[in-house]
Amino acid sequence: MLLLEKDSPLADSIAVSPNFSDSGNYDRKSKWVVLHTMETGENSSIAENIGAGWFTNPNAQASAHYCVDDNSIVQCVNEGDYAWASGPTGNLNGIQIEMAGRAAQSRADWLDDYSRAMLERTAALAADICKRHGIPVRVLTDEQVARGEAGITTHASLARVFRETDHSDPGPNFPWDFFMERVQAHAGGNGGSVNEPAPAPRAASVAPAAPAAPRRIAMNGVFYPDRTLEVSRDLDPNSPAVAKYQPWSPIRYDSYVLANGYAWISYVSYSGERRFVAVGPDDGRNDTTWGSGFFN
The missing domain is CATH 3.40.80.10 (Peptidoglycan recognition protein-like)
Structure with missing residues (x-):
């Protein structure tokens, strides 16, 4: 009409x-x-x-x-x-x-x-x-x-x-x-539709125990974080950040790893070095990641 x-x-x-x-x-x-x-x-x-x-x-x-x-x-x-x-x-x-x-x-x-x-x-x-x-x-x-x-x-x-x-x-x-x-x-913060804030890796007082041998799994994608996320050289949640991604800046990744209690996406930086970004807790759920583009 x-x-x-x-x-x-x-x-x-x-x-x-x-x-x-x-x-x-x-x-x-x-x-x-x-x-x-x-x-x-x-x-x-x-x-x-x-x-x-x-x-x-x-x-x-x-x-x-x-x-x-x-x-x-x-x-x-x-x-x-x-x-x-x-x-x-x-x-x-x-x-x-x-x-x-x-x-x-x-x-x-x-x-x-x-x-x-x-x-x-x-x-x-x-x-x-x-x-x-x-x-x-x-x-x-x-x-x-x-x-x-x-x-x-x-x-x-x-x-x-x-x-x-x-x-x-x-x-x-x-x-x-x-x-x-x-x-x-x-929308009022999260508009009722974006994942509720979860503790960032660096806020954890004690990091969960790491698996014996974390395995990097190939998977291409683009992740859009709903908050600032830190880039790490390794899978240690307490390692110093080498860079940061601001909210909604696309992160293109070629693989992921489940380690130390977190799900990490990974990519090779322009300098040729492998980088890791924790995108949520390793809890087997896809509705607790800190953004969209990783099994959600």
Whole structure:
């Protein structure tokens, strides 16, 4: 049905797009928040220009549920209906958010004053959508998207997984650490969907006994920590950190080890040395890791 009222209280205005598919269920729940870029420059009327301009044109054959710039959020399609933004699979399962910006932006571009203001609005909107749709506040890996798990994803990830489009937005330099910290803040800390804080390895007064011979198991993946994690040269929880990963910074790994009471992911650093990062307790569960991308 055509959009008659706002789904999110954060929307500043409505611009009704005719480019959508009617789901027949106004209360339909989605499992993904899908981020896009509008491929535009920075100005404070771009959400209105795209939302109330291009997306209202039937010839565009495109739309999104929301358009966001630095000072406004425009809703174009009912959340219960399917916007035309990310290919058949993405459209059927996601709430689409178009952000002012370009996929080719540098990290510095994403973190200038304009984009920070835009990302703040987008983060608040994403947190609101996650709460109302029961979507976990987490960034999905391609593997998780392929399995149909719920969370926050991108047009680029959907394109890689389902090969229904060829887009790469919001691009490789999108500041996931900043964005997810703001989503978490708007969701009330953990939004009820991210793992509850567990003691970090270095806080343990006595490290659990190490197995006789820890074995490194080959497994490729990308882990997104929900807190700051330390990088170690070995599997000793008390060893000095050689580096740190900030929340939501991707950690690409090629193997894992269960040792000293913790699950560790491992990779070879740019210097050619093997590194280890503890990502949760070795308790046989996948819901107690400190982020997503390791059996969860």
